[in-house]
Amino acid sequence: MKRIIAALVLAGSVANPALATVVTRSYQVDASEFWHFFGNPAPFSTLTMQFQLTFDDAADSDILSPDSFSAITDGEVNVGPFSAAPGFKYIVNPGMGAGPAISLGGILNGHNVSMPGTNDFSIRFNPNNDVENYVMLSFSTVGSGSFSAANAVIRQLDLTASAVPEPSTWAMMFFAFGLVGVALRGRRPDATRLPA
Numbered sequence: 001m002k003r004i005i006a007a008l009v010l011a012g013s014v015a016n017p018a019l020a021t022v023v024t025r026s027y028q029v030d031a032s033e034f035w036h037f038f039g040n041p042a043p044f045s046t047l048t049m050q051f052q053l054t055f056d057d058a059a060d061s062d063i064l065s066p067d068s069f070s071a072i073t074d075g076e077v078n079v080g081p082f083s084a085a086p087g088f089k090y091i092v093n094p095g096m097g098a099g100p101a102i103s104l105g106g107i108l109n110g111h112n113v114s115m116p117g118t119n120d121f122s123i124r125f126n127p128n129n130d131v132e133n134y135v136m137l138s139f140s141t142v143g144s145g146s147f148s149a150a151n152a153v154i155r156q157l158d159l160t161a162s163a164v165p166e167p168s169t170w171a172m173m174f175f176a177f178g179l180v181g182v183a184l185r186g187r188r189p190d191a192t193r194l195p196a
Contacts, residue, residue, distance in 0.1 A: 047149070063107065089102070
């Protein structure tokens with residue numbers, strides 16, 4: 001009986017699933033009032049971006065591709081700075097107590113910077129806020145230079161989370177079930193013969 005209890009305790013401690021939380025989130029960015037250091041006029045007056053990202057929110061990611069991405073500038077889709085192929089990176093702790101961050105941008109110059117003289121963009125925000133008014137959004141164009149958005153708001157449109165056990169968790173669970181089986185089987189009492 002002691003072995004059965006010990007095996008059950010061991011199985012319970014080993015079979016605790018370590019779950020990686022993979023989330024899929026959709027966002028919309030609305031921006032206007034773009035400024036240039038030298039006062040050049042922006043190539044458009046309004047920007048609406050929509051994108052969907054899937055990532056593990058428990059660990060930093062490499063550069064990933066968005067599930068979907070569109071940027072509408074004055075009625076035109078994915079033109080100018082937003083014609084660059086997008087990529088993003090999830091960062092659990094970017095420092096200074098800021099919480100997690102997503103950096104999304106054209107991967108022409110890296111996902112987190114837009115270089116003057118190229119069609120590129122960069123946006124950085126906290127993915128855990130439903131609505132965030134502090135969004136760093138900048139873009140550059142071949143002819144007009146680099147711009148930043150003075151007024152940008154990002155909204156999270158939906159949230160879907162699914163827990164996915166890691167392969168090592170499955171191995172630990174099967175091992176624990178095997179230990180329980182061995183403990184339950186144990187020694188069988190010898191059959192005693194009755195005199196005939």
